[in-house]
Amino acid sequence: EWTGTMCLTEPHCGTDLGLLRTKAEPQADGTYRITGNKIFISAGEHDMAPNILHLVLARLPDAPKGSKGISLFLVPKYHVNDDGSLGERNPIFCTGLEHKMGIHGNATAQLSLDGAIGTLVGEPNKGLPAMFVMMNAARLGVGNQSLGLTEVAYQNALAYAKERLQMRSLSGPKAKDKEADPIIVHPDVRKMLLTAKAYAEGGRAMSIYTAMLIDKALYHPDEKVRKDSDEIVGLLTPIIKAFLTDNGFAATNHAMQVFGGHGYIHETGVEQYVRDARINMIYEGTNTVQSLDLLGRKILGNQGATLKKFGKLIAALVEEEGVNEKMSEFINPLGYLADQMTKFTTEIGFKGFVNPDEVGGASVDYLRVAGHLVFGYFFARMASVALKKIAEGSTDPFYTAKLQTARFYFARLFPETASLMRTARSGVANLLDTDAALA
Template identity: 55%
Template sequence: MQVYEAPLRDMRFLIHELFAKDGFGTFPAHAEFTPDLIDAVLEEAAKLAHDVLLPLNMSGDEEGCTWENGVVRTPKGFKQAYDQFREGGWCALANDPKWGGQGLPETVNKLVEEMISSANLSFGLYPGLTHGGTTAIKAHASPDIQERFLPKMVEGTWSGTMCLTEPHCGTDLGMLRTKAVPQEDGSFKITGNKIFISAGDHDLTENIIHLVLARLPDAPKGVKGISLFVVPKFLIKEDGSIGPRNGVQCTGIEHKMGLKASATCQMSFDDATGWLVGEPHQGLAAMFTMMNTERVSVGVQGLGVGAAAYQAAVAYAKDRIQGRALTGPKRPDLAADPIIVHPDVRRMLMTMRAYTEGCRALSMWVARALDAERHSEDPEIRQRAEDMTALMTPVVKALLTDLGHEAAHLAVQTYGGHGYIREHGVEQYARDARIAMIYEGTNGVQALDLVGRKLPAHGGRYLRSFFHPVAEYIEKNKSTPGMEKMIDALEKAFGALQLATATIAQKGMADPEEAGAASSDYLRLLGLVAIAYLFARSAKIAGIKTMMGQDPDGFYAAKMVTVRFFYERILPQVAGLLTAIKAGKASMMDMPEEAF
């Protein structure tokens, strides 16, 4: 049986303490969202996750989605849960009030997304993709399209998808073949096939709004010839009601290793009616508005699964008895001690805990930047926030899903043989977590994006949004009593990151393969330094609270232990990463292809 309780104490710490003074300031658009109101929203989300979504996680995995006679059905209980989710206003949480949204900060939305991902990752994809779709439509579509689609999508009565991948091309979208033919009434006829379309068809909403990449007849080759179209499953009448079926059909669903309650569809568009979103041949840029939002959310998915796996491992380690502690029996009243007494079990639990709390802090930092980018009234802050989200989006997507996957596997290891069977549900976490490293651009692609696009952009301007606050914090806190050792370690790790950045910049200019060979190691190095920086800030707050006797529940003391474990056991990885980066491409690229 799976267990999960939302980590509300840590979430409140991040929102109300760690990021209370992070340089982005406050936003008038969020003035009404007081700490008490935010806490109330998080508490209600925690109840929803525990009481409604968690009970459907294992059953949904066992039953999966079904496809019969062109109709896709979600597992038992999903429709009722979605109706409750929609009626509770959760679909509209962070959407623009202009279209019926509640306008809550993205920081709150990402914490709710984490809870949903922990309780039932498959369920979360249905409303999650809709949120991404509304973002793209709001940013790029004409007022007429916005008025036609956004209210129902924000409400959750209609859902959304993004249709990119085709059978012959995945990441290389320049190869896509789906075509769009202009019509006299201003619409287009869309024809082509798409695969791996999450939530492409289902029985949760009365309509599904597809965002489809396609080519116009006069489109130039490659990615410069892609346009974006909105294509509903059912056409919409003049009065806004549902009309006849459009030329869109699910031709099958994928049978996957995990995420089985999320319908992953093969979609056929046969002269389907659609409308252009944005400008012709600018579809990829418009779609990236949605994809960038989704990539941060996918990182949060990895975090959510890792957090649930950690909780499951802790519960089991406290309950399972096996052997005696190396220093003598801890529970002489039992036949053996709980396995949580063993150092290697503690190593796994502390690793999962450090990953989870560090990734949560990193996701919240980027969410704060997203809010600042959209809502700050200071142009300088908006620009800095935009730079930071551009730099850190691939890091959040890749690092959080990598570490979430590692946490899920550590949970299986903690359970031992019981983790490998289905009864306890932790093997589902390992299976579900795996997809997050693949979709929305594989983690290798995220690393290439980081070193190939983000580092050199605008003369390295994006990097300054991260380097400057870290350097300033180190300089300011070098002499802070009790933090000397930690700041010294942070400074050395930051120095390794700076050296790695210079190495990639120097080698990559002469040989792009050198940058590519270093990309995954560099992304992890940057991510670990980012977590170390946030953990140092966390430890400073926790130390002050503890010293003042303001730690009745032991939260701050536990935070300091977690930070110390990260610094002593995980952060030293940066030395090995730097060594690998400096080694260059030769050992991976010199092998003749025929020798593999």
């Protein structure tokens, strides 16, 4: 019935929330008067619900500096009376709407708090951990938002490619009754379509698996299963957020390219998917921040223990399917990368121990390698199921299509990992010893 917002960002601080200046003054009745300015607040102001509950990060008067001095407050647009009815307007007002590149369906507001009454949520100076419960859920949501854009852009591009006539196939006419062939006959058009399809199918498998792990982490009767599931969700969350959003932007761009000049104009609608997909790489923590979180905290922070737990899943699949000749095109590259990942992680970890900037220089490439490792695992599992179903006599084209997509993924997209590991290993000097180049 009511809606809510997350009020974190201020004009001078986005990712670095330790710089925020919004103040919270304690009142005699246990509430707080909050004063400050917030920007980029999704659904920050509207009349689609009677009330909006703003979750606001602010500082108490005696708060320590930095992120350890942030508290969380609940600030309603309208005060709530004891009987649940709405009371007076709280002085938190929209001072402007940002004019965005995309996502125009969601108003993003600038909010000004002028002594607005708020209630402390949780403990003083512990606001950031509380907010991160919602931030991590939002990161999973952002990844799935890009997944949805990947799928809808692919579906539209596929339909267009089957209808749009341009040129003839290099190997001879395919639509002899027409003046030209549909562009789906051209290899590079198929490459763009299959890239979007593979990113969508790999992303769905990873997201559904993560959703299952969340259920286990919350409800499984075995405490160890709950703990292990929660740990792997933590590992996969930055990958879902960053890998799926990077892939989503690439996929929507490919879809627009399939439409050619017609894709660049409003009428076909595909350019909207590109604009809408771009923000996902930025908000809820930029993708570079996700990469630093993955490599610095989730992996090196516990000496790779969580990564090893996921590695055991891969090892079990490799052992199960390693002697199956029909699975070799999927299992061999997956097993090789899993082996390389251990050495790769150890090498980056040692370099980062000597110079922490090495982690910053390698992290984005590292996350994409990790993303492909996870995708490779799920595509190999999907291929295994498809092969078994076909061997059992199934003629369902779903399984044939799944095999073809898996073959494309391992042949055309998975090999990106080799160049990514090479660039990550090149060291940080070629980035930081560049004062003359960036003068």
